[in-house]
Amino acid sequence: MDTGWTLGYARVSTAGQDLTAQTDALVALGVPMERVFTDKGMTGTKRDRPGLRAALAACRPGDTLVVTKLDRLARSLRDATDIAAELTKKDVRLNLGGSVYDPTDPVGRLLFNVLGMVAEFESDLIRARTREGTATAKVKGKLKGRKPKLSPTRERLLVDLYRAGDHTITELMELFGVGRATIYRARDRAPIAASTDLTLARVDGEHEA
Template sequence: MTAIVGYARTSTLDQVAGFEAQLRELTQAGCNKLFQEQVSSVGKRQQLETCLDYLREGDTLIVTKLDRLARNVGHLGQLVARLKEKGVSLRILDLGLDTSSPTGELILNMMGAVAQFERQMMLERQREGIARAKVDGKYKGRAPTAMRQAQRVKDLAAEGLRRSEIAQHLGLSERSVYRALRG
């Protein structure tokens, strides 16, 4: 028997409404098994891995939006190849896309290529803008966040807080705290 499997993800625990909406849409789409997690797309996504291991030939994986599944075009390509190898189709609800047909697969590949092209063009324009700003003497680079808080770091250290506590309190990395204390 084939399964209709849903995968829902939000980046943070604060995104309750978005998470509940995904679960509702996946249930309405007929998912009889749901995998869900609230973790950044760049973090380790254990439930996604468990979901991919669970899927069998003939199953369908459903996500509400493409960005809930893939980090970027390269990651999307890896996931689609893995699904195809297992004989699993992918449905993306907000795009009305289904890779169980050759047309759906073609459209997904075209969308991925267009997204990658747009990203490359944006990065090229960004590099050109930075180069122009440097020539004009307007580009200073990103202000070092930790160094702006160096005095606060030193004050907290003087109060007896450990470096890890300072980092957590100020939203810095421990490495930044070390640099601020040294500088």
């Protein structure tokens, strides 16, 4: 009989984003709320996160660590495989949105690596688009002045910057000359890229870098 604990980990990239969707999903997957570890305002490309450190330290042999998506745990293939190896060494199972990762299964390992590469690619793509978009907008002067509405191009750029998590809401307000409500409306209108991750569609919540 399995006597191990079930623990959860949730992360959002910016302080303004909400963890509720992830924590609710973790509870639905059997994680007691008091055993959910979180990081807020931390990108997945940063391995040294207080909540993640605490979650890994709390795991004991026979336990299961649950995340809603692999990219909540790591945004690079190397970090994802390192964390998975650390958990396996400690005899701790990794549950990705309801599917338990089995490092002894070749197909399972392949799928895990594919998901890790996808998470890393998405992170690199957002950073590249953000750098290019910001540089182009500065050259053309598109980020200057206050306008009542955003053009489609500026709105897409705003959403990219928001999801990259490198700017606060206040900085985006100043940069684009818009109010907080305009930023949230642009975010809500923007299409959400289809995910190939092992997750439940209803727990996507806030999208981030």
